[in-house]
Amino acid sequence: MLPFFLLLHLLFSFTSAVNSAAYTPTDYILLDCGAPSSSNLVSEDGRKWVTDERSKFATSNSENASPKSTATRQDQSVTQVPYMTARVFHDKFNYSFPVSAGLKFLRFYFYPVQYSGFDGATSFFSVTANNHLLLKNFSAYLALSAENGRPASLIKEFMVPCFETEKLIVTFSPSPNSFAFVNGIEVVSMPKDMYVKHQEDSVSFVNSKIPFEIPDATAFETVYRLNVGGATVANVNDTGMFRTWRDDSPYIFGAALGTVPSRFNVTIKYTNDTPAYTAPATIYTTSRTMGPEPKINMNINLTWNFYVDGGFNYLLRLHFCETQLEVTKAGQRVFDIFINNQTAEHDADVINWSGGNNIPVYKDYVLLTPSDGHSKQTLWLALHPTKPARYQDTILNGLEIFRLNKSDGSLAVPNPESSSSPSPPSPSVRKNKKGCSLVMIITIAVFSGVFALSLIICVFIYKHKVRRVKDLAVSEPKSSWAQLPCPSNSTCTTSVSLLPSDLCRRFSIVEIKEATLNFDEQFIIGSGGFGHVYKGCIDGGSTTVAIKRLDSSSRQGIREFQTELELLSKLRHVNLVSLIGFCDDLGEMILVYEYMARGTLRDHLYKTKNPPLPWKRRLEICIGAARGLQYLHAGVKQAIIHRDIKSTNILLDENWVAKVSDFGLSRLGPTDMFQSHVSTVVKGSVGYVDPEYYRKQQLTEKSDVYSFGVVLFEVLCARPAMIPGLPKDQISLARWAKICLKRGSLESIVDPNLMGDISPLCLKKFGELAESCIKDEGIERPLMNEVVWGLEFALQMQESGNMNIVNMEGGDEVMKSCSSQTSPLKPGRVGGGTTTDDDNEELFSVSGGKVSESGSTISSVGRSVTRGDLDRTKSESVFSEIMNAKGR
Template sequence: MKDKLRSHLWFHLVYICVALSILHVLGKSSGTNSQSYVIACGSSSRGTDSDGRVWMPDSKFLVSSADSVPAAAAFQDPSLPSTVPYMSARVFTSQASYRFSVPSKTRVWFRLHFYPCTYSNLDPSDAYFGVTANEFTLMNNFSASITAQALTQAYIIREFSLPLVESGDLNITFTPTVAHDGAYAFINGIEMIRMPDIFEQATMVGFSDQAVTVDVSSLQTLYRLNVGGQYIPPTNDSSLTRTWYDDTPYLFGAAAGVTSEADKNVKVQYSPDVPEYIAPLDVYSTARTMGPDPKVNQNYNLTWVFQIDANFTYVVRFHFCDFLLSKVNQRVFDIFVNNQTAQAAADVIAWSGSEGAPVYKDFAAYVSDGPGDEQLWVALHPSASMKPEYYDAILNGLEIFKINDSNGNLAGPNPVPSQMLVHAEAEAAKKFAPSGHSGTGQVIGGIAGGVLGFIVVVLVCLFVRHRRNVANGTESGVGKWLPLYGSSHASTTSKSTISGKSNGSSHLSSLAGGLCRHFSLFEIKHATKSFDESRVIGVGGFGKVYKGMIDGGSTQVAIKRSNPSSEQGVHEFETEIEMLSKLRHKHLVSLIGFCEEDGEMILVYDYMANGTLREHIYKGNKPPLSWKQRLEICIGAARGLHYLHTGAKYTIIHRDVKTTNILLDEKWVAKVSDFGLSKTGPNLNQTHVSTVVKGSFGYLDPEYFRRQQLTEKSDVYSFGVVLFEVLCGRPALNPSLPKEQVSLADWARHCHRKGTLEEILDPHIKGQVSPECYKKFAETAEKCVADRGLDRPSMGDVLWNLEFALQLQENPGAAKFEAEHVDATAVSGENQDSNPNAAFSQLVNPSGR
């Protein structure tokens, strides 16, 4: 009887335990308990995402729903990871809040999901709003549309962490920006998770006796990287559902070290000091080291560069786990943050106590204000003074968090877009708005793509040693959560030679005086109504771009103005004038003139009404170009580059060919822009120019990257990436994809060789491309991105093949017949005449023969 009773009680106990476990899991996934919420905003019922998580409707969490409406997205971007929560939204026309009950005296982590799209016929560009969480300001004048365009992402995720010391409620409030006409707020999804407080104190870099108390601060996650490893999706990060990205795009220079993975015999052992929730096993079981050669390692830093917002303190968390070595003083290295020593003589084994034992270190750094975006640099270097057994360094993971300022603010500026924001037609219709108008139809003009060329310089320039001290002056938006691959402008370490600070000014005037127009500052101010903010059509690292009218209002121009008194961009300013003042070609953007008066550096260009090529291929919210239009634009750009390589007095290497530097005028004629990085090529007795690597990640010639030897074939490689962008309708780099697909050049080349390239064609042009044209175009693009420059065609060959592809598209039979009558040397490659126009002109208009 006792046995039977004991068995009965045991059965009920097990049943209760199992039931509680099920309820706990259900509560966690569906957001029904008081510690975790997963909310699909604007949805009327539960929904399951692609990871199997259940999202609850948001109605019961709304404090007031009088001025909010649920809405459905007008279209689904193919890059969305799931329809839930992104295809439904809650739209607010006035201030409204969500309220979540959470335990007091705890830390809460939450994520906000935004998918900028048309909701209830509302224009996405009118969504300007602020977000607060209790007393903390998270976003101010945030534009999801601008941010998504700048990041070339369809959706945005922002992750924050707040300490809830007293209150047991978390109130998230959305407030449309009053100053913006017709502004509204929206949100697609909210995740709220009670998480262990993993922060204590972080040592202040440069002040070893000072520390930042992190556990009482609000934080925003900016970067979370699996260093040396692959992308880790939220489903592989236990219950914390964090995303860990590949670190490769952030590496500075060609020296990327080597990656390693823990042997199966080495087991990563967590400890009470480093529990499993600090970082997943995949982070600690992969690493990036400097390599096996001690002489090489002593001569470089393993460096990463990140874009951040100025005037904030940042916590940089380093994750270490040495699974390759087992003894103290085998590998000792120094850690630098923003060119300051954060930790001298770091020894992972000494910290952790054994092989395969994780450890992490937190350091804090304050970044002072400066023009445009700022950078945070992280570097490792072997500590020679400790005489370790191996001159090497190691890193497994890296996280960067922004800390709120003294006012409880985390908001930074909206990022600078990589393409236009609003239709050019709207700008043309409204002409020039009065100065009191705040730019509801803000249009980014053609030369904005040129400005953005300056933005990427810093990732491939010399290490920044001087911080900039010019105030930004904008209080909007929020920093970055999804990875960024564009970088800010480069700073210069020399004094300006333009602005009257030295005699360089007169040199520049005499150099360009007879070749392009020298504007007075009075003329520039008159053209821009004294730099009226309503005239701003773009902002970049060099400064703002204004739309202006000169010559009595008869000529429309784009005016690029440097930040006043800035020491940045002097070399690029001079190079742009030197190059463009001597060049005139239908497919090169025209420099009309410049101004260098009263400390100003100003460039005046033709206005490009249709903006950049990139915005018409993807993430531009504009009707996609047809295949024939794309092909004709590529041909125009190739003509411009071919002229640079062969038609000028000296070979000119552009060095920053990309889709944002190919501009389109009102007739859709392609023009190559932004010559700030251009370089005069080798003479007849040279094969290359040795120079510091500069350019844009995703487009950089790997041979130039490795050897720092520049040739015109470097432009050919970059143009090959452009061709694949046009064909596939995706960015050169996309961090949300699996590691092997992040780089478009690598992935497209792999697919072409396997015969699967057609599977990743842009859906907008599928069915438009003839098989013959596709074959020729794809073959040309693949040859352009060959690893070795010798294996790439000249730009003349590329141009010939694109012309031929166009004829194959329009009249396959006639084009094939023409090709049979063209001398074979026209497509042979290196021995082609420097001006092949005679050969391929027959293909341009075969009916005229």
């Protein structure tokens, strides 16, 4: 008779062998959309695809779909099958797949480039599957722009129930005035109850004992599936479902990246509770831990952050497997799991869960994300070691995050924003014996040990009056501290308030360092001669802000810092960037602003991976910025002249609302009605400075109007205000636009992306208005309220006007004479341009050499600007500028 322990071993080995077999899908359909029937449809991974040409799956009238469309280029990361052909739909179109009952993986493949017959970047459409709305007004191009690393192709993976009917009906519906397209469709069945959770094995909400049942009728979207600690594993078939597990490193937060131990010679022992199809063995042989330093580990978390959409339930599946030789018993590695600052698991012990080494186990948690008006929210997953354990460490092998449909069956979310820097977390920690939530804290001890920060606060206050103006209750700042003015008042507290009387907040340097993770470089979103701008989080991670810090080694910007602090502390308008607070601890000069999610206007015009803005949106942005300037000129008791209007100083929030920013060069206007100007040295940015202001050194509100006129042409033409190296007439955008307007050929320099998008009447009105703004004499330029009215009138004409396509390629002799010269978007040979009477603008043109595209600051005192001046001022950019083209 065999010993009892040997019988147990054989029984366990038999169970593992049974459960190690890969799943064989009942339904397995690969559809290469738009591919000719004669082609060899085998993808590089060896899978065989079929064409949808005259397919039994295409139930709609084939006249609604283009027969074939082939991509005009193939990115090196894109395979021939299924990405190089597409099916395009101009009307609603159905596919019907006969399938067995159960939950099905439904994957859509998209490659949004130019095709023969259509452009995938301009497609917007909706998709339903068995009455579940999967995508609404979806843009594959925009979805790709938000992906880490900006890949060329996209796979959208859903799980759709097919219990009531043994059919999977997929419907593509183009958005109004658009079309739908798809490159490939994949349908794969999955094991029963793989993700569906009934009452007997239901999961609970995070930090709650309330059971959460996932019924058969639930549809899922795969938001993230990660191979934690390992490389991307694509289309793995050892589970039978060809899932892709991506590298987790782009989602790791902060400097505590942990270690990635792996043991590839290990045999994973699957069980009945964790069958082999749960995840491939390669997922369990790699992991991410915190490392061998217990003192460091106890002061930080191992943290990942993810962007998700609010208003949905999310299922998080965490995969674990202890394969390291040093961890062999329960209690040796024990840790807490936190999801969105809530305790998901206290004293997690993988060995205790699984029963031994090399045995995988997973844990499911459901998180409800509230709908707070923001389309994107940050989901945090953090692991923290428990003290009594032998190894003060944590571990994670794999992670899956799924979005669950709403009560109406919808999974659809808004199109994502472009990718941006991760938001720093709240650096506070909550930990107690009961397992309260632990929030991310990463201290400077990670790098150089803990050091003390002393606070120096010296405030001298005297009173100023409080006044209100139209559109805003304005509070005058109160006096100053020893070095710089402090806009604080009796209501200034340690928390941000939306009340007009609470317009200022003083931050300590400790708070600023916590918000930026000790000024971690990964959160830099802009930079200039003054220093850097960081993205940060305050108030426990609930508020995202932009933090501008003056470099301690820089002699620039002290006066600009003071000006911006004084002005913005008493201004609040929907089209002005709001100042939240400041920091003057330990000699620091730091300003904290509201965060503008879409960066600068220039970020969306040229030299960018962002999709081109449609004309109507550009008009709306111009109107918003004009209203901000109008408020500065006429909406306050004493007019404020911005003095540095340019496309990088017009920022866009997540709703595309334009806001004027950077008031470091701003000046108060004339103090009484008998003054027409303010005498001051010339400051501004090359290509935007008013030539009359330069000649006379007399600053007026019309100087801002001139700069804004240059911005209007920037918006129309999608080119910089200055391009050194072009023929003389083309270097300055203002000068070049005047020449083309005089010739009647404005169309020749309009952004080609706007072809067919501008009403001719709107273009005419817009061109006339922009030209009037850049008149040589300020008295000939309109006031900002007239500019606002003109832009609103242009928008009305755009919305109601004749949308005949504007000819962008020339045709008559006048247009040819303008467009035959070097393109304003491509550097050409110096010289050879046509001369005009506009000699004043030569002061701001540069023949040869280089000028910073973002606009070097210029300053003069009664003399002409030389090449040396331009070079010097390039290195002396003011505190208010953000030179990084990525903006905020």
